[in-house]
Every structure is written in structure tokens, then in C-alpha cells.
Amino acid sequence: MSMPLSNFVLYEEDFVKIDEEIKKLHLQTNAKMVFLVDRDGQLITSCGENENMDTTSLASLTAGNIAATGGMAKLIGEKEFSILFHEGEKDNIHITIIGRRVILVIIFDQRSSLGLVRLRVKKSAEALTRIFEEIQQKKQQGEGKESEGLGSPLEEITDEDIDRLFG
Amino acid sequence: MSFINYSSREINCKIVYYGPGLGGKTTNLQFIYEKTNSDSRGKMISLATETERTLFFDFLPLALGTIRGFKTRFHLYTVPGQVFYDASRKLILKGVDGVVFVADSQLERMDANIESVENLKENLMEQGYDLAKLPYVTQYNKRDLDNIATIEELQASLNPLNVPWFEAVAPKGPGVFETLKAVAKRVLLELKKSGS
Numbered sequence: 528m529s530m531p532l533s534n535f536v537l538y539e540e541d542f543v544k545i546d547e548e549i550k551k552l553h554l555q556t557n558a559k560m561v562f563l564v565d566r567d568g569q570l571i572t573s574c575g576e577n578e579n580m581d582t583t584s585l586a587s588l589t590a591g592n593i594a595a596t597g598g599m600a601k602l603i604g605e606k607e608f609s610i611l612f613h614e615g616e617k618d619n620i621h622i623t624i625i626g627r628r629v630i631l632v633i634i635f636d637q638r639s640s641l642g643l644v645r646l647r648v649k650k651s652a653e654a655l656t657r658i659f660e661e662i663q664q665k666k667q668q669g670e671g672k673e674s675e676g677l678g679s680p681l682e683e684i685t686d687e688d689i690d691r692l693f694g
Numbered sequence: 695m696s697f698i699n700y701s702s703r704e705i706n707c708k709i710v711y712y713g714p715g716l717g718g719k720t721t722n723l724q725f726i727y728e729k730t731n732s733d734s735r736g737k738m739i740s741l742a743t744e745t746e747r748t749l750f751f752d753f754l755p756l757a758l759g760t761i762r763g764f765k766t767r768f769h770l771y772t773v774p775g776q777v778f779y780d781a782s783r784k785l786i787l788k789g790v791d792g793v794v795f796v797a798d799s800q801l802e803r804m805d806a807n808i809e810s811v812e813n814l815k816e817n818l819m820e821q822g823y824d825l826a827k828l829p830y831v832t833q834y835n836k837r838d839l840d841n842i843a844t845i846e847e848l849q850a851s852l853n854p855l856n857v858p859w860f861e862a863v864a865p866k867g868p869g870v871f872e873t874l875k876a877v878a879k880r881v882l883l884e885l886k887k888s889g890s
Contacts, residue, residue, distance in 0.1 A: 689882050
């Protein structure tokens with residue numbers, strides 16, 4: 528039996544495209560913060576007022592949240608809940624699943640509105656879906672191998688490298 | 695499933711601590727948290743009940759240093775051990791790169807250990823993983839207690855794959871980092887094997 532999913536590898540050029548889209552969305556929505564998380568809880572990129580924000584924990588909890596509501600969806604016969612909205616006293620969180628693979632999170636306050644966020648997210652979701660589809664296609668075509676020329680870090684890992692990590 | 699980001703030069707991997715309820719999974723993470731330099735770890739998140747039983751998961755992000763110029767991060771998760779939280783356990787196993795099975799060495803918990811190992815296998819299989827092919831180590835915890843099974847007994851019942859195993863006393867530390875190091879090493883070697 529093979530493993531269900533291979534590793535998620537993100538190269539510089541794709542990262543730049545994703546990051547630009549996130550920055551654009553941040554401006555357009557007037558949000559406090561926008562970030563993108565892998566479904567497994569790994570933060571891909573973030574933009575906005577994030578100096579005092581624990582983005583790693585936010586990413587992990589977002590993925591847990593999506594996983595839990597996804598489990599609930601299946602129990603009632605839905606494929607997934609692709610949009611979640613949490614309303615707070617000052618800040619709100621809007622969560623969208625993009626291309627079944629990544630999660631787009633927007634934290635906003637009264638300087639923005641749910642309507643604006645929903646509108647802009649819809650456009651961005653399409654753009655981001657395209658980017659991630661391209662990444663997937665490239666991967667399938669094996670073009671991702673180009674990085675080997677730059678020195679893939681993984682193939683050269685030695686036992687000593689690993690032992691050194693633990694001092 | 696590891697996440698390798700060439701732009702920020704990071705490798706992120708997910709390790710899940712599995713095992714029966716009250717076996718010491720959360721305690722393992724707490725000990726790692728306490729003994730790790732604050733520069734290399736993030737906040738520990740525990741989604742627990744009022745009586746401090748894990749409800750959904752514990753989460754501890756750990757930055758171990760760099761390999762070939764890539765920052766190597768491990769995200770450690772625990773599952774809720776209690777039998778009736780099976781739906782949550784399945785969710786947490788998604789995208790796992792390595793598993794630690796934390797067994798409770800006490801004789802009266804042998805059945806719970808066996809049930810939990812079986813549950814781990816089934817839940818992994820549901821998602822297309824084969825425990826025999828996954829980076830996997832076993833920890834025999836609570837070795838300081840009186841009424842415990844021998845290592846031979848534990849090995850025979852819980853470790854038919856004969857993966858690396860460690861004796862541990864999680865609240866005090868023995869075995870905790872040895873276990874983490876062993877699973878992390880296996881995860882990285884697996885990454886190397888798969889050539890990213």
C-alpha cells in the first residue's frame with residue numbers, strides 16, 4: 528500500500544504568486560490579517576498586523592477547526608463546509624477552503640465588513656485555486672525536479688546532520 | 695505529509711503521539727515544552743476538558759535547527775486517548791509524518807494498550823497509511839511504577855513490528871527526548887528516501 532499523499536513542496540516562484548495574491552486580498556478587504564494554511568496546519572504565508580499574533584498556533588487551530596467541521600459535515604451527508612465564519616465582539620474570522628487543499632483565513636474588525644470580505648474572497652479563491660492547480664500539474668509533470676540543480680536539501684541529509692539537530 | 699517551502703527555506707513535519715487514555719502523551723509534550731529553549735519552541739496549545747483530559751489535541755511546534763540551510767520544524771500533536779473520541783483521533787492523523795505510540799506500562803492497562811494499537815492501525819489504514827511503512831516508534835511509559843508489565847511482555851503484545859522502543863518516565867523526563875529524537879530521525883530519513 529502506498530502513502531496517500533506525497534509531500535507538499537513549494538518553490539520560490541509559486542510562493543511569490545501566492546504571496547502577492549494574499550497581499551492584494553489584505554488590501555482589498557481592509558482586513559487586520561490574512562493568512563493561508565495547509566490543511567495539515569502548516570502556515571504557508573501571512574500578511575497584516577501579525578507581530579503579536581501567534582500565527583503558528585492559529586494555523587494549527589484553523590486546520591483543527593476545518594477538520595472538526597469537516598467531520599461534522601460528513602456525518603450529516605455534506606462533503607464539507609467550505610466557508611466558516613466566527614463573529615467576535617471586535618474581531619471576526621472568516622475561513623474558506625481553497626481547492627480542497629488549503630485554507631484561507633481573514634481576521635477583520637469594523638474597518639471591514641462580512642459582505643466585503645465574502646466578495647473579495649470569492650475572486651481571490653478563484654485565483655488561488657488556479658495557482659495551486661498549476662503547482663499540482665507541474666508536480667505531476669515532474670517539472671518540480673528542477674530544484675535538484677539548486678541542491679535539494681533532502682537527498683543530501685546525512686545521519687550526522689540529523690544527530691546535530693539534537694545537539 | 696511534510697511541507698517543504700523553498701522560499702522561506704523551511705521543512706515542516708507532523709508527529710502524532712498516540713496511545714490509551716492517561717498514558718502520558720500530553721505529559722511527554724509538556725516535558726519537551728519545559729525543557730526546550732523558548733527560542734526553539736512555540737506556545738503549547740491544549741484543547742482539554744476542565745479536568746485536563748485531552749478533548750481534541752495538544753499541539754507543540756518545535757524548531758530543531760537547520761539541515762542544509764533549511765529550518766527544520768516539527769509539529770507535535772497528541773490525540774485524545776479516551777475510546778469515545780475516535781472521530782477526533784482520525785482527524786488528527788491526517789497528514790501525519792511520524793507516530794509515537796505511548797504505552798502505559800501498568801499491568802491493568804495492557805488491554806487498553808492493545809486496543810489502542812489496533813485502533814491506530816485501523817485509523818491509519820482508513821486514510822491509506824500502513825503503520826509498517828510509517829516512521830514509527832514505541833514508548834513504554836510509567837516505568838517507575840510498581841505494578842508494571844515486563845519489557846518482554848510489552849514487546850510481545852504491542853510491538854510485533856519491532857520498531858525502536860524506549861522506556862520512559864514522562865513527568866521526570868527519562869526516555870522523552872530519546873523517543874522524540876528517534877521518531878524525528880526516522881521522519882527525516884523517510885523524507886530523504888522519498889527524495890522530497
